[in-house]
Amino acid sequence: MKQEVLREVQRVVLNLDVNGERAELLLPVHKTLLEVLREDMQLTGTKHGCELGECGTCTVLVDGRPELSCLLLPIQLEGRAITTVEGLASGSELHPLQQAFAETGAAQCGYCTPGILLAAKSLLESNARPSRDEIREALAGNLCRCTGYAKILDAIELAAGRMA
Amino acid sequence: MLRLPRFKYLRPKTATEAARMAAEFGPRAMFVAGGTDLFPKLKRRQFEVEALIGLDFLPRQIHGGSTDCVVDAGVTLAAASSDNHLIESFAGYAEASGQVSSPPLRNAGTVGGNLCVDTRCNYYDMTYEWRKAAGFCMKKDGDICLVAPSSPRCWAVSSSDTAPMAIALDGVVSLTGPDGERELPVSALYRDDGMDYMAKQPTEVITSLRLPADSATRTAYVKLRRRGSIDFPIAGAAVALQFEGDTVMRCRIVLSAVASYPLEATAAEEFLKGRKVDAETIRETADIAAKPAKPLDNADLSHFWRKRMVRVVVEQALQRATTRNQGSTVKLLGRQPD
Amino acid sequence: MTTTREFGVVGKPLARVDAVTKVTGRAIYADDMLLPRTLHCRILRSPHPHARILSIDTSAARRIPGVQAVITGADLPIKFGILPVTQDERALEHEKVRYVGDPIAAVAAIEEEIAAAAIDAISVEYEVLDPVMSIEDALAAPRDERIQDYGGPNNIHKLVALEFGDVDAGFERADHIREDVFFFQGNTHLPMEQHSAIATYVDGRITLWSSTQVVHYVHRALAKVLELPMNRIRVIGAAHGGGFGGKTDPFAHEIIVCKLAMMTGRPVKCTLTREEVFYAHRGRHPVLMWVRTGATRDGQITAMHFRTALDGGAYGSYGVASTFYTGALQTVTYDIPAYRFEGCRVFTNKPPCGPKRGHGTPQPRFALELNLEKISHELGIDPVDLKQRNFVKPMTRTVNWLRVTSCGLDECTERVMTASNYRRRERRPGHGMGFAISSYLSGAGTAIYWNDMPHSEVQIKVDRGGVTAYCGAMDIGQGSDSVLAMIVAEELGLQPADVRLVTADTDTTPIDLGSYSSRVTFMAGNAAIEAARKMRGMVVEAAAAKMGCDTSAVEVRGGRIGDFTFEEASVLAEARFGTLTSAGSYTPPKLAGPYKGSGVGPSPAYSYSACVVDLDADARTGLVHVNKIWIAHDVGRAINPLLVEGQVEGSVYMGLGEALMEEQAFRKGLHKWPSMLEYKSPTFVDMPEVETFIVETDDPEGPYGAKEAGQGPLLPVPPAVCSAVYDALGVWIDEVPVTPEKIVEALRRKEKGEPGRFGPTRFPAIPYPPTIKVEPPPRDLPSAAPAAI
């Protein structure tokens, strides 16, 4: 049943734009973006909790919108801009969302944090001063087991206020 | 980490080329659009394919016209749910698109893929290892049904949120096969079979969904699920009504997640036609609509309760459709966007 | 002792010390590590709930190109287990499997997908045995054979029966007696991070990085199973993606990667799939409970008899402790003058249960709160009043010998009552409010295995002004590293950022028994205070000598030691004393009562919480919508209020999930839904606003008066939800989760004239042993306290 592993691997050379950096990589076509980021590009900031589209942990931005990297193939992403948590800060200066998450204690174990930061960034770009309910709706695909979400909502409101 | 099996990825440039590739590979290849339904299932080895045929070439426009609206199959659910034309003229469709799973998933999942989403069953939508332990069922690798062991057929549940609405709106899909194109009403796209659930040819690509415009149509989609996000529907009702004065002239009521195909509540539609809508008729219509729904014990929560809830989702959808734009809001089940 | 003191950093809502590492994605979790030449491991697991293994054929797996090693139980035959009395697990089982998911064989291969294919190619011949899937089943004679070969009769694992005070006399004194049966369904931790471990073996030494809550217990299990001295093994806690108790046992995969690393000479990594995390489990025990309470006409409790039956799953895990915990803490919130507890844990063919947030106490808390609520309705007393009349008093001993020091129950209750306007709540159909309280330990008073050593140790090194604190404690997201840094900074007049931390590494840090039982702030915190005060003594003495003044005249604050910067003072101190190191340790006072089993329950201090839930429940559909939750928590002192609030809010979240939707359910011997889609965890839109109140009672033994915050606030949420549902619809849902179908069914019964309730109807006959009668202690603390406080 799992003997498809004996099949030949199709490899392609792909040009990916991750965090504004272009990378040319030789990749098996069946590797997901999640695997490629973590295993081929050492961008381990992107986490995973199910690999089935059910938890939101692996969220990255594709052309500014949150998508689930566990369900994306790099071959479908040539020419699109991919942003991971590593691309949020400019140099050693934190993004206002990162700053707010740090200050309010919105990251406990921190495992859901990269995905949530990116989904929040996308939200604030289309809606600079979202209400608490709008934040909830926008982040409804990202589970967190530690915080009860309260401090995350506080952090996003704080960052929105500072960015406005 | 769960990983995809090895496959070849084919990149056709047109729908015809894609259809020909599908014809050449037969069941060893599948189309992929957003991949949000297909990839989890491949990781769980619910399909075995040698090649995926990428539909990345599909256009992604919404063409709002005076007689109809054509939604390209490649449009994402997020785009469909936030499109102004769709929200104004086909509110129920935008609503259904906006309730599929979660925001990041809707940014990848497509309108075409949502019409083709595989039927679901909680004996089947499990990992390979789990299914091996449980004993494989006839939908994949086995020969019996684990939900209804004496049944010769599979009862996996049609779980698309937009298909019932597309049917209620008299939607028509454009299909491109290896030898040409054709149109098919969405109502004719499905079969009452949990395994072989699509009536189109496997080689045919859906290129667009056409929704005929009629400004008098009132629509709504109400979805029941345990959580306010991520979850598939465990019952749902799509309604489209047209009035003359107070009287219902045309009426479509289509249910999601209660059968292996989007179930049209024809008796209820007949009942409501020619009547005025009030609390009493809504209740009676909903009662009739719920009768043919036969949920089985293969989705979340008990099937008794789900059966009971069908009436409620139909009622709420009818209320929502008739009161929309009249300033009053219907308090919906659980947490749902208004 | 510290109440009047001005603090430098304690009490300030400072960012966590690892905040920037985490928000930039730079924290390295175990699965993020990929050492050169790492091999990937996958584990073959049992497809049967109960079976004997007849043969295992790994030859086909070995032939797959890329497979480097295949091991089975014969390679790791030595048994281990978290409790010394229940060493019943094997890393790989080669004789008998006891649940779907029990590990049988493991493969190391150059790629994960090859390893996955290889385990599928292993063929195992089984003799399938009849599975035992319920408590009732486990109590009956086995149809084939018992799951474990210890315990008994039948599949009973553990039985206890204790009586404190004269219970019969207590019931005789009662004007009103009420019996209830409740069921608390099992559920799991569901940390976002799947368990992961990576091991290397170089030069005769193993190094393991793991996502564990307790490096020390993993260290012990590895030494035992691999038959290596502890000094040949190093266990390091990687950045931690959530535990909640689920990563507190040593796990098979941790042992397996070490063994495979030893065999292959290459690093080996194993990250569990989400499905495997459900099988690793050690989550909340499903518990059936029977409670009988006697009360006077004005609501004073006269006696209580409490019975529990725990569905333990296939192995011991922490189960013996869990069993005692289901009877231990009833007495630390309500003054119960006579108390009898009978507990029973059974084995079933399911993944083993163990400690989840609140370990063994949310279930009885649920039963206790609802039982009292029902009594109050029958007596015509407001439930809040009745409960308040029975609250324990600070500085007392309970009938079962537990020592209560600080207790903020009254203040917690007042806070949530006032804020929620509970007493003047709106009365409209379908709307309800519910109230409940709870308590939890600040660390267990006794260790898992008997020893007289400290429970926590901290070392501090100062070198050229740089302060490093070493401690075995593991930060699992609760912020224990930050608390340690704040405490050391407080004592040395510095900021947390001035303190470097080395934690959770068995080679470089002194022991700490780990992040469970809410013990780190209390125990490692006290150890840190001791170490830091010794260090302060040295720098102050050196500074005083140079200043030519008395040490008492040297002020320590704002980064200065008297006339010097901290760095200057530390140079003076090093010149005077040599290498600057100090150490502190913490051993809890001997608190256990004079009876067997008294080791479970005592804690140096108890936290207290009170909670109000406001919800709407729909009679037609049974759907519940929680509008808001108010929670007040007596944490003694909030060393960092931001972290305390985070723990309280997270606990409320998890409690609400357990109350409404989370459920470890089984069907035909299998976990019904081992996935994040079907195991329902509340999303952003399912979570109501939570208003948190921190209550400070300044515990006499806690560090700066602090107690626990990470578990207790979960406990009152499920009973408060059920009491609110009763308030809204007039039906009792006597089991969690409170699903809509249960509400609809209870209402249907009520309409038919039957009791308006959903829940278990009977408690099974259990062969409890003869009750051990224990003389209660004198109830006022001074005459009873063994430790001076």
Ligand SMILES: Cc1cc2nc3c(=O)[nH]c(=O)nc-3n(C[C@H](O)[C@H](O)[C@H](O)COP(=O)(O)OP(=O)(O)OC[C@H]3O[C@@H](n4cnc5c(N)ncnc54)[C@H](O)[C@@H]3O)c2cc1C
């Ligand atoms: C956690 C989770 C929750 C979900 N919840 C919901 C939900 O609530 N409601 C819901 O409706 N769905 C849900 N889905 C299913 C799925 O994500 C959506 O249905 C989505 O719209 C599928 O679109 P896609 O483009 O990603 O399809 P794909 O995964 O690319 O394809 C799905 C199927 O359609 C075929 N296909 C795709 N496009 C075409 C085309 N143009 N022509 C012919 N065949 C085509 C593919 O071959 C495949 O068989 C969920 C999925 C996940 C993982």
Ligand code: SF4
């Ligand atoms: S309905 Fe029966 S045959 Fe169909 S997927 Fe479920 S178990 Fe399999």
Ligand code: FES
């Ligand atoms: S890892 Fe869970 S959604 Fe991608």
Ligand code: FES
């Ligand atoms: S902070 Fe731990 S899962 Fe969100």
